[in-house]
Amino acid sequence: MLLNNRIKAFVELGKFLKQFKSTGYEKVNTVLYNDDFFDEMILKINTAEHHNGWFTKENVVFAIEQWADALSEKNLKEWLSSYQLDTIPCKTIGIVMAGNIPLVGFHDFLCVLISGCKVLVKQSSNDDQLLPFLTSYLVSIAPELNESITFTKENFKDFDAIIATGSNNTARYFEYYFGNVPNIIRKNRNSVAILTGTETREELEALGEDIFRYYGLGCRNVSKLMVPQQYNFDSFFEAIYPFNIIINGNKYANNYDYNKAVYLMSNYKLLENGFLMLKEDKSYSSPIATLFYETYTSKETLLTTLEKDEEKIQCIVGNNITPTNIDFGTTQKPKLTDYADGIDIIQFLSKIK
Known part of the structure; x- marks a missing residue:
């Protein structure tokens, strides 16, 4: 053909x-x-x-x-x-x-x-x-x-x-x-977003799309935030509030309640707003209704961490922080050239003998 x-x-x-x-x-x-x-x-x-x-x-x-x-x-x-x-x-x-x-x-x-x-x-x-x-x-x-x-x-x-x-x-x-x-x-791979504290409300609201689309189940969904030390999450929580209707989904709500109970029984420190929990954690794969976050002290240390963990990361969202980061709100809108894990399938097929 x-x-x-x-x-x-x-x-x-x-x-x-x-x-x-x-x-x-x-x-x-x-x-x-x-x-x-x-x-x-x-x-x-x-x-x-x-x-x-x-x-x-x-x-x-x-x-x-x-x-x-x-x-x-x-x-x-x-x-x-x-x-x-x-x-x-x-x-x-x-x-x-x-x-x-x-x-x-x-x-x-x-x-x-x-x-x-x-x-x-x-x-x-x-x-x-x-x-x-x-x-x-x-x-x-x-x-x-x-x-x-x-x-x-x-x-x-x-x-x-x-x-x-x-x-x-x-x-x-x-x-x-x-x-x-x-x-x-x-x-397993997950996606991260890098915040600096200078993001606009529109960017943070677009980040909500990266987090909540498909209930966060995709490898391109943001499951972790990298934030500067002493980052104030108030603006983030205000911007993502329009996504609060996600808690009306029974499966999502059940996961939220279950994971919250587990965290509280384990005495983990949480930030939460009724439909999303934030937990400080070095892991990338967060449970449903949970977003992990990790602090960084400088751009250099941040880039070192991301480079070390590159095989765990699918997408990086941010404002010109890394050469490969993508815009807020675009993780679930990949182009035809956006190959999973960065492996070009057409090139792979061309090398098969």
Whole structure:
């Protein structure tokens, strides 16, 4: 299948997804195969929370909007322009997907297919509804893709390389079973925000999006703050107050109550506002409804800490503190070039013999 045809298929998928927005759904007559898929897509969105209590309609639609924006012809061609895709051999790539946020494995899926390889997908049961449905749409656009996409619930067979995402514990399992083939094995990572005390209210409110989107379950969600000594959290708490409705979610509220009880019984010192707890901790992976923080004495010591812990960090949010930091409010709006763990999947595929 020619590259231009693969691009066209994903562009059409992007047009299909653009109909489903947080401001409402609008059926566009020019979208291909809309009569076959539009109503069922609404059903998939509305029932997502029944399959996974964390997948609220708001969060599912947010994920859809990000991919609708990404899958434009302009974005796809700019992304792929730096690669020699015609040199990548047609291999079968197994993908073990996580299930922490909606469509979390879609970027891996896209990279493999757009490169001309075949994909063998094993999904998490927490996120196994949307991708097979969107695959059906893709195959309607480009029937040739059908022979390149396989979903399985069994152990992988007949594959040339593996992309597997999981926890630190499952990574050991992946390394044992897949260590003899080319692989990308992802472990736990979390994101941090660097505050200096000079942030505007708008920036701190945008940081709330980085913290609370998807209930904080994504590796790109900010789970820790790096703050100067004697930092006053009053402005931070005031700015994130509009996110207080998150406590209305039963699963989030239950985690908040449980973790607060554990902290109090352990006599930990906490700062909290009724929907988020702040705990001083050197770790990066904070529990749901909790944000860790750590103080720094200088920019130099801060950068040393971040460099030492770089394998634990997915994103750094801040105002020109590090060469790679990103803007407040953008962690859950990655570009096509934003590869998880900084590993370029297209380059990885190009090196498979």
